[in-house]
Amino acid sequence: MNRYSTAIFFMTPALLMVAAFFVAPVVITLGMSLTDMATTTGLSNWQWSGLDNYQRMVRGSFTLLILGNTIFYVVVTLAFNVVMGLGIALLSSHVEPHAGGLFRAIWLLPRISPSVVYALMWTWAAAAPPYGVINQLVEPFGVEGRYWINSDPWLIVFLINGFVGASFGMLIFTSAIKSIPEELFRAARVDGANAWQIARRITLPLLRWPILFVLTYQTMSLFASYEYILLTTNGGPGLYMTEVWSLWAFHTALSSYFGNLEFGYGAALAAVLVVMGLLVSFVLLRIFRFNDLVSDPRIEIT
Amino acid sequence: MLAGVASAALATACSTTPVPSAPAKPAEPAKPAESKPAAPAAAGAPTSAPAKPAEAAKPAADAKPAPAPTATPVVEAKASGNVSGGQAVKLTAWTIGPDAPSFYRRDNLIAAADGLNAMLEKEGSPQRVQVEATFESGGTWDAFKQKFTLAAEAKTGPDIILSGHEDLAAWSTAGYVVGLDDWLKKYEQQFADVYPSLWPAMKYKGKVYAIPQDTEARPVYYRKDLLAKLGWPKEKIDGLPEAVKKGEWAWPDLVDTAKEAIAKNVVEPGKGWYHRSSKGVDFYSWYYQNGGQMQDPESGNLVLVKDALEKYFQLHMDAVKTHKITPENFIGTEGKIWHETVTGGKVLFANAGTWTWADWIKTYKVPEQQQWDNVGFTLVPAAQKGGKPVTLSHPLVYMVTGGSKNQELAFRLIAAATTPELNSKHSVESAHLAILKSQEKDPTYQKDKFLLATGYMSEFTTFVPNHPKFGTYDEIIFRLLSAVEGGQMQPKQAVEVATTELQAQLKDDLIVK
Numbered sequence: 001m002n003r004y005s006t007a008i009f010f011m012t013p014a015l016l017m018v019a020a021f022f023v024a025p026v027v028i029t030l031g032m033s034l035t036d037m038a039t040t041t042g043l044s045n046w047q048w049s050g051l052d053n054y055q056r057m058v059r060g061s062f063t064l065l066i067l068g069n070t071i072f073y074v075v076v077t078l079a080f081n082v083v084m085g086l087g088i089a090l091l092s093s094h095v096e097p098h099a100g101g102l103f104r105a106i107w108l109l110p111r112i113s114p115s116v117v118y119a120l121m122w123t124w125a126a127a128a129p130p131y132g133v134i135n136q137l138v139e140p141f142g143v144e145g146r147y148w149i150n151s152d153p154w155l156i157v158f159l160i161n162g163f164v165g166a167s168f169g170m171l172i173f174t175s176a177i178k179s180i181p182e183e184l185f186r187a188a189r190v191d192g193a194n195a196w197q198i199a200r201r202i203t204l205p206l207l208r209w210p211i212l213f214v215l216t217y218q219t220m221s222l223f224a225s226y227e228y229i230l231l232t233t234n235g236g237p238g239l240y241m242t243e244v245w246s247l248w249a250f251h252t253a254l255s256s257y258f259g260n261l262e263f264g265y266g267a268a269l270a271a272v273l274v275v276m277g278l279l280v281s282f283v284l285l286r287i288f289r290f291n292d293l294v295s296d297p298r299i300e301i302t
Numbered sequence: 303m304l305a306g307v308a309s310a311a312l313a314t315a316c317s318t319t320p321v322p323s324a325p326a327k328p329a330e331p332a333k334p335a336e337s338k339p340a341a342p343a344a345a346g347a348p349t350s351a352p353a354k355p356a357e358a359a360k361p362a363a364d365a366k367p368a369p370a371p372t373a374t375p376v377v378e379a380k381a382s383g384n385v386s387g388g389q390a391v392k393l394t395a396w397t398i399g400p401d402a403p404s405f406y407r408r409d410n411l412i413a414a415a416d417g418l419n420a421m422l423e424k425e426g427s428p429q430r431v432q433v434e435a436t437f438e439s440g441g442t443w444d445a446f447k448q449k450f451t452l453a454a455e456a457k458t459g460p461d462i463i464l465s466g467h468e469d470l471a472a473w474s475t476a477g478y479v480v481g482l483d484d485w486l487k488k489y490e491q492q493f494a495d496v497y498p499s500l501w502p503a504m505k506y507k508g509k510v511y512a513i514p515q516d517t518e519a520r521p522v523y524y525r526k527d528l529l530a531k532l533g534w535p536k537e538k539i540d541g542l543p544e545a546v547k548k549g550e551w552a553w554p555d556l557v558d559t560a561k562e563a564i565a566k567n568v569v570e571p572g573k574g575w576y577h578r579s580s581k582g583v584d585f586y587s588w589y590y591q592n593g594g595q596m597q598d599p600e601s602g603n604l605v606l607v608k609d610a611l612e613k614y615f616q617l618h619m620d621a622v623k624t625h626k627i628t629p630e631n632f633i634g635t636e637g638k639i640w641h642e643t644v645t646g647g648k649v650l651f652a653n654a655g656t657w658t659w660a661d662w663i664k665t666y667k668v669p670e671q672q673q674w675d676n677v678g679f680t681l682v683p684a685a686q687k688g689g690k691p692v693t694l695s696h697p698l699v700y701m702v703t704g705g706s707k708n709q710e711l712a713f714r715l716i717a718a719a720t721t722p723e724l725n726s727k728h729s730v731e732s733a734h735l736a737i738l739k740s741q742e743k744d745p746t747y748q749k750d751k752f753l754l755a756t757g758y759m760s761e762f763t764t765f766v767p768n769h770p771k772f773g774t775y776d777e778i779i780f781r782l783l784s785a786v787e788g789g790q791m792q793p794k795q796a797v798e799v800a801t802t803e804l805q806a807q808l809k810d811d812l813i814v815k
Contacts, residue, residue, distance in 0.1 A: 040770045042476040043455050061803040062781075128639050150631035237634050239785030255444045257581055258773030260472040261451055 026274055032267035039261045046264065053268035062240055070245040073157065073229075074222045080162035081218055082211065085169020090203065092170075093177045094195050104170060111167045119231035122160045123149065126232075150237045157242050160228045169214045176210040177203055212288040216281060223277045226250060245273050376441075380408060381434045382415035388423075388430035391708050393715055395435040395462035395700075398446045403660045406728035407464055407515055407698070408437035414718035418711075421718070431711055435462075454478040454705055461706035462716060466583075467503045467699045470511040472770040479701040481509045485713045492717040495738040499760065503697055506768045507602065512699035513716050516725070516734035518656040519693040519759035520584050521679040522546075522556070528650050531568045532559070543680040547758070552687045553591070553617070556651060560627040563650045574627030576644060576652040577618070579635040581780050583766045584653060587682045587694045589614045590764045596775075597767035598813050604767060604775050606804055607815045608797050611779070613685070615786045615793035622787050633784045641666055647676060656756050660733035679755075681762050695763040697737070722747070729753055735760060771811050778803050 002008075033053055037046035057063055088107055092100035110118055125133040129145030139145050149156050180203065188198050226247035229235065235243035235251065243251075253266020384390075397407040415433045422429055438446060447469065453459040454476070463479065473479045486493060496514060504512045529539050545551035560574025578584045586596065594610035597603070621628040629635075644652045645666045659679070662668045681691035700716045702709050722740040726747040729736055733752060741747045748754070766772065782796040791799070804812050 039451055039472045039478075040475040042478070045476075056806065059806050061799055061806070123636070128635055131639060147631050147635060150634045233634070236781075237631060237784055238788035238790045239781050241788075241790075255448055256773045256777075257444050257447075258466075258468055258472075258776055260770055260773040261448070262774075 026271075029267045029270050029274070032264055033271045035264045035267075037262075037264040037267075039256070039263075043263075049264065053265045054272075056265065057268060057272070062243075065240055066243050066245055066248050069240065069243055070223070072154075073242075073244050074219060076154075076158055077161045077165060077222055078215065078218055080158055081165035082169055082214055084162060084166035085214065086173055086207075086211070088166065088170045089173030089177055090199050093174060093203075094199070104174060107163075107167050107170055110163045115227055116231065118164070119160065119228050122156065122228075123232055126156055149232055153233045153237060153242045156232055157229055160232060161222070161225070164228075165218060165222075168218065172210050172214050173207060176207050180206050208288075212284075212290065216284045216288070216290075219284060220277055220281055223273060223280065245269065245276070249273060377436050377438045378405075378408075379434060379436045380412055382412045382432055385419065385430035385432050388419075389428045390432050391429050391711055393431050393433050393462065393706075393708060393712055394460040395433065395464070395715075396438075396446075396450065396460045397435060397464040398438040398441065398443070400439055400441050400443070400446075401657050401661050401665075401732065402439040403664050403732040404516075404657065404728070404734070405437045405439070406724070406731055408435040410719040410724040410728060411435050411462065411700075411715060413724060414715055414721075417721075418715050418718040421714075429711065431715060433715065451478070454703065457705050459703050459705050461703060461708060461712040463701050463703055464515060464698055465701065467512055467514075467697050468583075468766050468768055468772050470504070470699065470701060471506045471768040471772065473701065474506055474509075474511045475770050477704040479511055480704050480706075480709060481511055482513070482702065482713060483510050485710060486510055489714065489717050492720065495722070495740050496720070497737060497739060497760070499763075500697055500737060503695075503765045503768065504699060512701045513720060514697045514737045515700050516728060516732075517695045517697040517737055517760070518734045519695060519756055519763060520587060520653060520655050520682070521693060521756065521759065522682055523644070523652045523654060523658075524678045524680065525647060525650055525676055526678050527647065527676045528563060528568050529559075532563055532566065539678065542678060546680040546683045546691050547762075549684045549688050549690060552684045552689060553682075554686070556683055557621070557625055557627060560650050561625055564627065569648060569650050571626050572629030572632075573643070573649045574625070574651065575621055576628065576632075576640065576649045577621075578653060579633055579637065579640045581776075583694060583696045583776075584655075585614075585780070585783060586764070586766055587653075587692055588617055590694065591682055591685050591689075591692045592617070593685075595815070597769060601813070602769065603811050603813050604769050604771065604804075604808060605813045605815060606775075606801065608801060611800060612793050612797045615783060615796050618783060619786045619789075619793055623789060628787075631788070633787060653682070656735060656752075656759075657733045659752055660731065681759055691762055693759045693763050695735075695760070695765060697765075769811070771808055774807050775804060775812075778807070 034048055034050060035046045036049040036052070037043065041047070088104065092103045094100075095103070113121075124131075126148035127135075128147035128150075129135050132145070132148070134148055135145035146152075184202050185198060188202055193201070224246050226244055229242055229244060229247055230250070233242045235241075235247050240248075249266050249269035252262050252269055254261060256262075395408065395411050397411070399405070399407075412433050412435055415431050419430045422431070443466070447465065450459060450463055450465070454473075459478070465473075470479060474481070493513070497517075500514045500517060501510070504510050504514060524542065526539050529542075530536070542551060556575065560569075563569045564571050564574055586594070589596075589607075589610055592610040592613035594607050594614065595605045598605050618628075622630060622632065641658075641662065643649055644654075645662050645668050659673070663670050663673060681693050684691050700719075702712045702716070706712050720738070722738050722744040723746070725736065725738055726741050726744040728734060729741065730746055730750045730753065735753060735757060736742060736747060742757075766776075769775075778800055782791065782800050785791040786793055786796050801814055805814065
């Protein structure tokens with residue numbers, strides 16, 4: 001029997017899934033990106049157009065603006081997600097267990113809410129004066145009411161994504177903290193360490209790999225995510241102020257106010273997104289030395 | 303394979319990675335208003351309406367009042383009664399408001415089934431039609447069109463689709479809708495009554511692809527009570543539409559009046575003039591007002607008149623930044639808030655469609671007499687005194703789909719739904735203007751003084767072009783308008799960016815003047 005047969009047996013279902021739901025769509029998208037496929041051509045009268053779509057992207061007046069938006073969105077939301085997730089995990093792990101559990105459960109609410117409902121709640125909360133919960137909360141403090149989604153669109157985008165994203169980090173970090181041997185904390189307390197010292201000297205160093213995982217995973221996710229932006233600012237206000245690359249691809253390929261969906265050009269935008277995602281994940285895995293995580297242990301425990 | 307799975311693959315590629323911070327499936331955009339500002343739910347209104355798949359069409363006379371629309375689409379299906387005898391042919395149709403009172407777009411097709419079946423019987427045909435039609439209220443045009451496009455590609459679309467006339471260019475090129483000229487000749491008597499001015503908007507490259515379902519104008523509504531507070535005598539208030547029509551009262555007068563109202567605390571700052579708050583064709587009224595042209599009649603290419611575009615941008619920037627008669631951060635304001643502020647009597651001038659008149663009464667519960675007492679309507683004033691006022695119409699149209707197996711019957715059903723009786727019921731219920739000359743004499747239409755009072759606006763109307771790349775054109779102009787109003791860009795710079803970007807995107811399809 002081939003020495004790899006067991007591995008092949010277990011890996012095949014996953015490989016098939018990856019081939020069907022990642023590799024095949026990427027290949028088809030790359031193929032489509034080299035065509036002029038649009039509503040006007042239908043899916044049967046399209047023609048190969050070479051690199052026209054990519055040239056159009058490079059020539060476009062708004063390409064750099066949207067690329068900048070994408071990087072800004074990913075970096076700030078990621079920072080919010082990780083810092084907030086870590087903060088909640090640390091705080092809730094160092095308080096009385098029931099209270100910590102309740103606190104985490106509250107933070108999970110945005111995640112378990114249907115995304116459309118969650119986004120609608122934000123649009124209502126951030127509505128223009130005299131409406132909007134936010135206006136009613138801030139006006140007693142002398143802050144003038146405003147239409148927050150238009151006046152501070154990035155703030156709303158970061159918060160709406162951040163509150164959902166933070167709960168992901170919170171779950172991972174909390175479980176990682178729980179898996180740290182209790183003896184280490186007891187020994188630290190015996191030595192007189194306070195909560196901050198315990199967090200700084202014991203917890204955080206042991207959370208390196210979970211942090212790597214959350215950072216990498218959420219970076220990739222944020223590159224591809226646009227739903228909450230679509231449902232709140234829809235890429236506006238003004239000149240593509242909050243339009244990110246994935247939303248641009250969606251708008252181009254699948255959402256046209258006047259009916260002409262540009263599948264080919266949208267595919268080219270999506271293809272660039274895939275390449276961006278692969279590059280960034282490669283860089284992140286190199287920076288965090290992912291190979292160390294999956295390498296064999298240097299000592300053997302018997 | 304490439305063709306077969308293309309759109310699904312693209313959707314997948316847009317979210318190739320699982321999204322922990324946001325579930326992958328996008329939902330309907332929560333945009334407030336569409337080409338005709340959609341009205342969200344009135345207070346206390348139901349938030350959903352169950353579909354009624356097989357309810358027989360009721361006579362229009364006892365038609366139910368319009369369901370209150372919601373921010374998310376409510377799709378309500380209806381069907382004509384079962385046919386007895388003959389060979390039943392099922393015809394399907396998708397229609398949309400999004401304004402809730404426009405449900406006759408569906409109901410008229412269903413009501414027409416009986417008439418068509420009578421004709422078929424008379425002709426000795428064994429066929430009898432059975433109609434199933436949906437009406438979508440409260441949704442968005444983008445989502446409706448996306449649904450139809452993908453359904454057309456998947457060969458699961460309806461026999462008849464209702465949409466804006468401008469869609470016929472892209473959809474006919476793709477084969478989603480078919481040319482109607484042969485049938486128009488064969489059944490010409492049934493369409494002899496359509497206003498000739500509407501036919502150009504039904505054509506692309508000389509061929510007819512659509513039948514008008516309704517039309518409208520987009521007036522400036524003004525508050526009579528607020529003008530009275532400014533000291534205007536009744537005669538001047540009531541004579542405003544005539545003064546605008548003659549070009550005696552022009553855009554600078556509107557701006558000055560709005561500024562005066564703010565200065566005298568008759569309205570709050572930013573509430574002198576409300577334009578539309580979301581994407582839509584309405585904005586082009588001011589482009590036309592300033593000498594704009596959108597399509598070259600000879601070549602059919604799209605046209606950009608730089609001087610008119612700059613004036614159009616300048617006018618909007620001045621309204622927000624210089625005169626402060628329109629609020630900051632206005633584009634994107636939720637439709638419900640827009641309508642409630644306007645119907646609350648807080649805005650001096652507001653631009654909307656004729657259908658909005660009915661929407662305010664039916665959805666926003668403004669007593670009709672009170673609306674007549676306090677609200678007037680006029681054309682969009684000329685750019686300068688002595689100029690020509692303007693409005694814009696956006697006829698909605700019925701089209702026969704390429705995927706229909708019964709295209710001629712579908713066409714004949716549309717013909718049977720195009721009668722003065724049925725169209726007048728729709729016009730009166732939803733405040734849309736007549737498409738048939740004989741509607742002027744229809745008793746139902748004649749009783750509606752609003753329709754009679756706005757009918758003259760058709761003489762001043764303009765249309766957006768039928769061109770497959772109009773969506774690209776509009777996207778760039780609208781985004782730059784938003785940028786100008788938001789203070790991101792000066793009008794001159796916006797014109798240069800628009801020119802560069804449109805030339806890059808549209809190439810030979812654009813003429814710059």
